[in-house]
Amino acid sequence: QQPVQSPQAVILREGEDAVINCSSSKALYSVHWYRQKHGEAPVFLMILLKGGEQKGHEKISASFNEKKQQSSLYLTASQLSYSGTYFCGTEITGFQKLVFGTGTRLLVSP
């Protein structure tokens, strides 16, 4: 039931782009994306809802393929502040709780 994230880790230079993927074997109602910096709490980035609605940050975009139960997070023109671990959280249709993936570690270097 836990969503699978890929890649597990990414190293970028400042200004480069990255894509992080999240896939589930279950039908999804929504996909959430959070970023967590070392020693801190997760911080909300984006929600994608079944039906196409998106809520989130202006500088980060994401997609949700309902047929494949997959979501992708697009980080463009990466900044040093983008470094951290990115988690997707999936809400299965009919349930009220998130199941989080194992995370993708992103390091942006100067």
Added chain:
Amino acid sequence: NAGVTQTPKFRILKIGQSMTLQCAQDMNHNYMYWYRQDPGMGLKLIYYSVGAGITDKGEVPNGYNVSRSTTEDFPLRLELAAPSQTSVYFCASSGLAGGSEQFFGPGTRLTVL
């Protein structure tokens, strides 16, 4: 607006001891959650609540208990602490179930020796 607050920030317990992790939110959110995060791992849901007086189990509820007597507070009780409960515990709240961002507290780092 303090958001979600958790106490204590750090705690060391001996095997077999008990303790309560406190969580409070001032956003009038109905939904509250307890997660644990082991080193280098993702978040695992322990318990959640959809409103005062209503709680339900998450993925890893064994060894824990919760109560929700008010909208604001959602304490997590550890009975008979075990080394396997060494983890960082996060409390979160949201205004709606799904489709709504979860606001996380700063976490409690618990070590059981």
